[in-house]
Amino acid sequence: MPDADHRIYLLAGAALFAIGFYSLLVQAHLLRRIMALNVMGSGVFLVYIALAAQTPGPIPDPVPHAMVLTGIVVSVCATALALALADRVQAATGRVELLDDEDAAAPSDTTPVASDEHKGKPSA
Amino acid sequence: MIAASAIALLILAPLAAAALAFALPKLGRWLALGTAVVAGAAIVQLTRAVLAGGVQTHRVGGWGAPLGIDLRADGLALLMLMVTACICTAISLYAQGYFRSGHDDEAPHRERYFWPLFLFLWTALNALFLSADIFNLYVTLELLGFAAVTLVALAGKRAALTAALRYLFVSLSASLFYLLGVGLVYGQCATVDLASLASKAQPGPTLWVALALMTGGLIAKAALFPLHFWLPPAHANAPAPVSALLSALVVKGSFYILLRLWFEAFPALMTPGVAQLFGGLGAAAILWGSVQALLQARLKLLIAYSTVAQLGYLFLLFPLAAEREGGFVAWSGGLIFLGAHACAKTAMFLAAGNILHAAGHDRIKDLDGITHSLPISAFAFGMAGLSLVGLPPSSGFAGKWLLLNSALAQGQWWWVAVIFIGSLLAAGYVVRVITHAFTRVAEPTTQNPIPPVMEWTALTLALLAVGLGFASHWVAELLRVGAPVIGPVLMGGAAS
């Protein structure tokens, strides 16, 4: 078992991950969901850092460091993408939640008609 | 040296092409075709090297695991690379026509962004299949996920956008599960290298949880029942070439990682219970997906649910190949089936795309007129259907035959029953569509013209799906290189 001062970080990471997962499941608002994903991410990174910290040696293990750096960059990109997409969804559906069964509304919606493109999007 | 540069090319070429396609939008289509040529050549070289010299490993930066990252090309990886190259080449051709025909003012914008995104997807797939490092696999997964989600959203319709966002949520959370699992593995074994994990991994709480996290994430990405809910809307509402890519390749990426994890990195944890559990989920997917496909009113949704079902067959590989001794029958069977499904499903989605393009709808009940005016697409759909149902001598048959053979030889008759019922259901939903090709119509209704390249790519892939059956012998021999299981390719009487 890891010693006490690392245990706390590891457990905190686990807790953050679980909390994030829970709110991802129960929150309807897209923004909250995206934030939930970020919380999960932070939990994962915390675990990595704790792992790096507890290795013996003069410095903390640099490998998990680099991995976390990679992870952070990826999660920044993910957040940006999610936000942009969420905004498109809101523009198209006029709501900030995901309807439960979207493909029910699909058949009329998939006919590639140009006018269909414009509907529900606020014009400049 | 040749093998090494082939491996590097397979990753660098599409990556550079993607960047260039973004910097110089007008060149996108040509860059894609160029990539197809380069990738094809590289794969030929690599295949030669592997068949001659066995598994090819390249230590990036010359460091080597555990400090560095290894790229590895064995039979399995090569098969996946070949399938990817075939499908992506076909898509590059198909898309040439797809974005130029049809008359909505969105098309130019779509094409402008399709090419770089498509090339990123290709990069991600090649990198994924070549990587031998579970953290590096995480990066490739994210690359793959972002590209796939954005390509779905490219359709721009409401349904597509919603489906894309749901897909993104699933994909991101799944990746985080996987990433956390990787962290725990590193904490336990101090390495993320697939090859060296097998020796260091001792079953224990950490590894069980870690593997559970990774598997959960990958199952969600691979849309294995019951985590398939996101797939049908996403695959059905994406643009035709994208639907094809998603069904044929993207979901297979996660399945591939699952194989690597359970058969190569952590064989110690592959208990009979785990194997049967995978098989059970696969069986459920086969039955549920097929029944759903039978009930769909829209062609693309039918095909998407068929993907859910066909993915189930891949997971029968776990219980049937779990025994290292003689597991090779199911191993080669499942993977030949994978290739068959990739070609057949691509052909189907492309054919469906042509129909949707020509008619402006894909309601199955109103298809009568269409198939008369698009005989080639209809024929392609039929051919692909043959392989999907598993009629001999198609490659789908070869795969199912091997799975059946191993199930019978091991006395796991319940999988035989599942395959039997699944095939009949598949026949059901294929026939449901095909009958419309023969119904009598007064006069075919007028439709948008379809560029020939769109029809012929669909047909070519369909014929490939059937014809590859004759190559399955060769494929099986290729798969032997570096396979985690051994035994004859076929069991029974004289052979065993």
Place this chain on the structure above:
Amino acid sequence: MMRRLPLGILSLALLAALSWAVLSLPAKPTGLTEASLARLAESGVTNPVTAVLLNYRGYDTLLEVGVLLLAIVAVWSLRRGEWPTGDLRDRPLLLSLLRVVLPVLMLAAGYLLWIGAFAPGGAFQGGALLGGALVLAMLGGRGRRVLNHERLLRTGLVAGVLVFATVGAVAMGLTGGLLQYPPGSGGTWIMVIESAALISIGLTLGLLYLGGRPTGENGNVPSQNPSSHA
């Protein structure tokens, strides 16, 4: 809400499993510290993290730079950017602040890039500062002319990936190994990669703030391009 209870239980189960897993980790995990320190000399840099990032596991970073580029491509394909609006004359402080801060940030970014070889720092940290500077500039309505120059932007954005890939290929030509730098010259190669990466990362992070492609970019029909949202 009916769904909350089962989902809550599920999450608690997850938490329990995770805690169980982390608590049964080895007390003193070996990790790769020794290994990375042992070969630090060969890596061409003295900061172990940078060594991992750009040499030991440089391939990860190559794909990561790819992810950054992919992100901007994806966001641009989805939306049109929105410029921060409002009359700048209401914010004299911001404008005067910018005059001081922007050059400093640029400088700091460059410094971080250089120091990365020996101490904490590097292209990503520098890029973050650069991105911040870009955001400030946009808030201050500066550099619109540059940001409307599409070709220039795209070139800057892809620079990181292309240089990185080229370096990897060239190194392979010399040593036969992908991203395997000739002995002793690792530092130089890394510096080349990082400077290109710095620009791309900074641009990407800054432009992501726009939330879409700059309005200057001429799609086919800019006026009524449906996927726009300005």
Place this chain on the structure above:
Amino acid sequence: MNVHGLLLLGILLSSFVTGLVIFFLKEESHRLRIGLNLLGAAAKLIFVVALIMGVYRGQTYALAFEFLPGIEFALGADANSVLFVTLSTVLWFWTTLYAVGYLEHSPHRRRFFGFFSLCVTATTGLALSANLITFLTFFELLTVSTYPLVVHRGTKEAMRGGKIYLAYTLTGGAVLLLAVAWLHSLAGPVVFKERGVLQALASSHPTELQIIFLLFMIGLGVKAAIVPLHGWLPKAMVAPAPVSALLHAVAVVKAGAFGIVRIVYDVYGADTAAQLGVLHPLAIAAGVTIVYGSVQALFQDELKKRLAYSTVSQVSYIVLGVAILGPAATIGGLAHLVHQGLMKITLFFGAGNYAEALGIHRVSEMNGVGRRMPLTTAAFTIAALGMIGVPPLAGYVSKWYLQKGAIQAGEEWVALVLGASSLLNAAYFLPILYRAWFLSPPEQPAQEHRFGRGETHWMLVLPPLVTAALVIWAGVFAESPFSPLAWVKLIAAREYGP
């Protein structure tokens, strides 16, 4: 594999290539298509003649390549193959001619003749298959290529018939696949061989072999229309006449029957099968089918339906012959494989002509057709009498050998079945002949349309006359060395001889 093996390939390709080319022809280019069709049919005929002569000279033919380890795609020409391939090739030639005449001016002829050729490719492939996998392959190809022919008319009724046809045959195919896979997992790759290959297994795994045999019979029985698996056949009557002719006389039902011959003689071996006790149930099923089919036929007014049920009954003669141990029964069954084909195709040609020329579909409308279409009706009559078993026609010969075999095997009840069925045959054929010849035609006939001077287009008249002539020949010259009978005696000798 030897150079002679290429002859087998030639036999397959002569129709396969024709089919593919036809798909890519323009719908309008009739002459070219007709030319191709007849060319392909003629080429096939020539190849087959060459094959027969070769086999007589004792030349062996084989062609094989591996497409899965241990699974060969293998063609060969043993006595059984030659029997079936000759039948299907000869009849295909005349059916092609007939179809060309019959479908003049109808839509989608490109599609029709394309699949028509594929269908025959599948049939000849079945005949030439040297192992189970190859057989299975062509069996499924047959299903797939006949479906478009069945639904060719595209009407609601046709589509329904087609759906039922597929439901039956695809399920049958799946069961067959199961049987083949299971047998393979026990015995390894199964190559057809006189007297079977399972003697060893029969003692070690009797139960498995019995179940597998049952699966085989279900899978093949669907196509052979053994009661209660016959449901699709009357429904498939919606197909155009030439298709029905092909389906009933050569392709589908015969494929099933031939498959049963293969399984019993060349996979299990008659003795092994008997020793496993699986032949007797089969014989009973066949007997039931014979009687049931005949009784059903009795009550059909629609001519094609009546013929369909007659097929149900007649095909089981073959099965019966196979199911009864002993050379005589074998001779009877195999001879009927050929004779029934000749007779039945003639009957369907006739029915087609009545429909084409006189718009007559029902027995009750057939008064006096003999006077209006003497040639067609003459042919029809010969075939009908043959079916009843009037000497010296073909049907008489096969029935006689069946009787003999039954008595030899001590299965007296079979004699009763055959007798009853013959009476029933008479009961449902004679009234037709009576109406046709002796009743006077109605004053204003149904929509009649004439082709030139003859009673109808020559392409429609010639084929039935030829096949009728063959019916007589097969009966009268039964004992001559150049008759189907002579050939099946050879087969029987090999199966039971020393």
